[in-house]
Amino acid sequence: MNESVESPELVEGLGTGFSPEPKDGPLLTVTDLSVEYDTPSGPVTAVDHVDLDVGAGEFVGIVGESGCGKSTLLFAIAQLLTSPARISSGEVIFRGQNMVTMNEAELAPVRWRNMSVVMQSAMNALNPVKKIEAQYADAMKAHGVRSRSEIRERSQAVLELVGIDRAHLNSYPHQLSGGMRQRAMIAMALLFTPELVIMDEPTSALDVVAQRSLMLQIKELQQQLGFAVIFVTHDMSLVSHFSDRLMVMYAGKEMEFGPTRKVFDNPAHPYSQGLLDAFPSIRGERVPLQGIPGSPPSLSAMPVGCRFEPRCPLRFDACATVPPELYDVDGVQARCLLHDPAYRDHAPVEVAK
Numbered sequence: 001m002n003e004s005v006e007s008p009e010l011v012e013g014l015g016t017g018f019s020p021e022p023k024d025g026p027l028l029t030v031t032d033l034s035v036e037y038d039t040p041s042g043p044v045t046a047v048d049h050v051d052l053d054v055g056a057g058e059f060v061g062i063v064g065e066s067g068c069g070k071s072t073l074l075f076a077i078a079q080l081l082t083s084p085a086r087i088s089s090g091e092v093i094f095r096g097q098n099m100v101t102m103n104e105a106e107l108a109p110v111r112w113r114n115m116s117v118v119m120q121s122a123m124n125a126l127n128p129v130k131k132i133e134a135q136y137a138d139a140m141k142a143h144g145v146r147s148r149s150e151i152r153e154r155s156q157a158v159l160e161l162v163g164i165d166r167a168h169l170n171s172y173p174h175q176l177s178g179g180m181r182q183r184a185m186i187a188m189a190l191l192f193t194p195e196l197v198i199m200d201e202p203t204s205a206l207d208v209v210a211q212r213s214l215m216l217q218i219k220e221l222q223q224q225l226g227f228a229v230i231f232v233t234h235d236m237s238l239v240s241h242f243s244d245r246l247m248v249m250y251a252g253k254e255m256e257f258g259p260t261r262k263v264f265d266n267p268a269h270p271y272s273q274g275l276l277d278a279f280p281s282i283r284g285e286r287v288p289l290q291g292i293p294g295s296p297p298s299l300s301a302m303p304v305g306c307r308f309e310p311r312c313p314l315r316f317d318a319c320a321t322v323p324p325e326l327y328d329v330d331g332v333q334a335r336c337l338l339h340d341p342a343y344r345d346h347a348p349v350e351v352a353k
């Protein structure tokens with residue numbers, strides 16, 4: 001968690017919607033959350049009984065390969081799922097209220113004001129035929145801000161907060177560079193200084209240099225304004241220096257969840273280790289990269305034991321039949337039988353190449 005959070009009142013033009021006092025308990029508690037997609041051959045489970053908590057001002061990263069359910073989880077948290085997806089179990093308690101049982105009218109004031117979402121691509125999220133200022137104004141009007149001077153003042157403040165000159169309020173999205181567009185979209189998510197900003201790979205369309213600079217800026221804003229972040233990415237090294245805690249997802253389940261440093265320094269799950277080996281580190285020595293052989297299972301044909309078993313270099317017989325629980329490994333939760341006292345001393349079998 002961030003220990004030195006400045007009051008957002010210090011940021012000119014942004015004064016409301018955020019309370020810097022620590023709250024009792026987590027800001028967000030997700031319990032037993034499952035999401036199903038209805039398909040012609042029956043429902044498939046993309047998010048499978050996931051638990052997650054996020055504290056006020058905390059930065060939580062969610063990593064995993066494509067298709068492991070990260071975006072579906074984010075959309076389920078923000079109550080933005082649309083058919084054929086639906087929440088089939090669980091709760092999303094945000095600021096003491098269960099968002100799963102709230103209707104659209106109840107959710108509307110919470111979204112943006114208290115919780116906002118930054119999508120993968122600004123080109124898809126921003127309206128290409130409207131100037132930035134008009135898009136910010138629409139968002140504020142939809143949340144009851146009527147004063148033109150307040151709208152202008154806030155729009156300028158958030159844009160400058162992300163390092164873009166206020167003159168660009170007059171620009172169309174295509175007149176901005178890719179990095180600026182992503183920044184403009186993040187600025188839009190900060191119009192009401194929410195307590196939680198949910199980010200779905202906001203840097204994925206950028207080159208490595210722009211990616212790094214946007215990450216630094218997100219972290220800086222987070223520390224300045226004190227909001228919590230859930231940040232989804234497939235690139236584990238990207239969140240390594242920014243997140244307080246890290247959740248590693250695979251095939252709809254959390255495989256490992258704990259303080260980022262611990263997960264990086266000593267991954268408790270072979271899948272986390274595989275992800276770490278698959279991406280170059282932003283800093284540090286150069287080592288040959290290794291991918292994880294094979295691909296994630298199909299949602300309609302999940303392995304009965306551990307979902308990672310078919311690809312796991314440390315698998316042993318029981319992994320094929322016994323679904324692992326989450327085990328506590330020195331303050332990190334890991335879903336791997338290697339940490340079950342009954343199997344801990346089990347010798348891994350040789351993996352067929």
Ligand SMILES: Nc1ncnc2c1ncn2[C@@H]1O[C@H](COP(=O)(O)OP(=O)(O)OP(=O)(O)O)[C@@H](O)[C@H]1O
Nearest residue numbers: 037039046065066067068069070071072073234299
């Ligand atoms: N409309 C749909 N119908 C059926 N299955 C779907 C549908 N949309 C997504 N899925 C499946 O849900 C699973 C989770 O997808 P999701 O997009 O949440 O994964 P992700 O980890 O965010 O991937 P990415 O990094 O590529 O965005 C995938 O297996 C995907 O094929």
